[in-house]
Structures are given as structure tokens and as C-alpha cells.
Amino acid sequence: MEPRFLLLSDVAAELNVSDSQVYHMVRSGELPAIKIGGRGQWRVERTRLEEYIQHKYAETAEWVRGNPLTDREPE
Incomplete structure (x- = not known):
């Protein structure tokens, strides 16, 4: 069983x-x-970490939708 x-x-x-990046995120x-x-x-x-990760996925998806690639050639 994983620790809580x-x-x-x-x-x-x-x-x-890095550890310092996590410390900054917490502080x-x-x-x-x-x-x-x-x-x-x-x-x-652990559940808070998983919620944080899901939030970051949603945040990133929103950013990607608002910042489409424009320098690629159409396929």
C-alpha cells in the first residue's frame, strides 16, 4: 500500500x-x-498531488488551445 x-x-x-522547486510550490x-x-x-x-497533476494537465490543454502552432506546414 502506498503511503498517504x-x-x-x-x-x-x-x-x-528539484526539491527546491517543490518547496517553492508548497510555500x-x-x-x-x-x-x-x-x-x-x-x-x-498523495491525493492532493494527483489533483495538482490533473489541474496542470487541464491548464496545459487550455494553453495549447489558445496558442496553436502556426509555423508548421499543413500535412
Whole structure:
């Protein structure tokens, strides 16, 4: 069974980005996370990460629709 909560380093590995990029996403509020424990370690719930990924797919699809390729020759 997969863990419910992920370390920021686990999230970075899932998204293939740096740990610092994930930290910025969390601190900016872009990616929901919680702080737990006496040292305030960040954790991202797996379901929140999946929701974030789906949101990014939708955001990217909208951007692609609004920015079609114009320099390609018709096939």
C-alpha cells in the first residue's frame, strides 16, 4: 500500500523536478501541503498531488488551445 503522505523529495521525484522547486510550490500555495512534527516537516497528501497533476494537465490543454502552432506546414 502506498503511503498517504509524501516527503517533498518524494514529490520532486514523482514530478521529475528539484526539491527546491517543490518547496517553492508548497510555500507559494500552488501545491497544498501540511507541516507536521516538532520540526515542522512538510508533507503532501498523495491525493492532493494527483489533483495538482490533473489541474496542470487541464491548464496545459487550455494553453495549447489558445496558442496553436502556426509555423508548421499543413500535412
